[in-house]
Amino acid sequence: ALPHPQGHIVFKDVEFGYGDGPLILPRLDLDIPAGQRIAVVGQTGAGKSTLAKLIARFYDVSAGSLTLDGVALRQLSTADLRRAIVMVTQEAFLFSGTVAENIALGNPQASRAQIESAAKEVGADEFIRALPDGYDTDVNKRGGRVSAGQRQLVSFARAFLANPAVLILDEATSSLDIPSERMVQAGLHKLLGADGDSPGRTALIIAHRLSTVAIADRVLVVHDGKIVEDGSPAEL
Ligand code: ATP
Numbered sequence: 001a002l003p004h005p006q007g008h009i010v011f012k013d014v015e016f017g018y019g020d021g022p023l024i025l026p027r028l029d030l031d032i033p034a035g036q037r038i039a040v041v042g043q044t045g046a047g048k049s050t051l052a053k054l055i056a057r058f059y060d061v062s063a064g065s066l067t068l069d070g071v072a073l074r075q076l077s078t079a080d081l082r083r084a085i086v087m088v089t090q091e092a093f094l095f096s097g098t099v100a101e102n103i104a105l106g107n108p109q110a111s112r113a114q115i116e117s118a119a120k121e122v123g124a125d126e127f128i129r130a131l132p133d134g135y136d137t138d139v140n141k142r143g144g145r146v147s148a149g150q151r152q153l154v155s156f157a158r159a160f161l162a163n164p165a166v167l168i169l170d171e172a173t174s175s176l177d178i179p180s181e182r183m184v185q186a187g188l189h190k191l192l193g194a195d196g197d198s199p200g201r202t203a204l205i206i207a208h209r210l211s212t213v214a215i216a217d218r219v220l221v222v223h224d225g226k227i228v229e230d231g232s233p234a235e236l
């Protein structure tokens with residue numbers, strides 16, 4: 001068990017293919033120190049999401065080892081894994097229920113104050129208060145409908161509340177209008193602690209925006225399942 005995960009991720013001689021299909025990641029070595037913010041870029045089909053999904057353990061590696069703080073991911077309990085590693089996906093899915101319930105998903109013991117505080121931290125509080133029933137608005141009811149950008153903010157608030165050691169984020173490619181885009185970008189920066197008071201979270205972000213790459217400590221360029229460049233944003 002990992003009572004206090006630090007967020008140190010190591011891929012060693014990792015190979016991965018989906019089922020009996022071809023190897024998507026032929027041989028991957030990658031050491032992500034605890035607290036490092038990594039942006040992953042590369043063309044479509046390069047293997048970026050596959051890499052992210054391995055860390056979130058949607059799949060097990062086919063060969064080699066993938067560890068969190070020195071422990072193989074496949075040896076961690078589901079509870080330890082969910083607590084340590086959170087993945088925010090492009091779809092930013094909301095479940096039926098209230099906005100508050102959606103933020104507390106995975107953390108049902110969270111108090112209303114903690115839920116509101118997480119929403120404030122990522123800049124979601126204002127739009128939520130403007131909904132017909134505020135935090136108690138049912139997201140499926142008329143008037144409770146939330147935009148794509150707002151859904152992203154709710155998923156950021158959810159991740160902020162969960163406060164994992166490792167955050168995996170597949171940045172949305174879908175275009176938002178400019179105000180929503182700014183809102184989401186600001187929320188992302190806060191979630192990552194990029195605005196100063198760093199929560200010291202390890203983060204791997206599949207980045208589509210230059211502004212996201214710019215706030216990373218390290219950028220990986222992936223091509224055909226291999227890391228072909230690895231350096232600071234300034235170097236690349
Ligand atoms: P994009 O920028 O389009 O999101 P990506 O870099 O995230 O691309 P991946 O989704 O990791 O790329 O896909 C890498 C390769 O793995 C592609 O050849 C893709 O077709 C294949 N692939 C992805 N998911 C699956 C799956 N569930 N089953 C089989 N093959 C898959």
Ligand code: MG
Nearest residue numbers: 048049050170
């Ligand atoms: Mg992808």
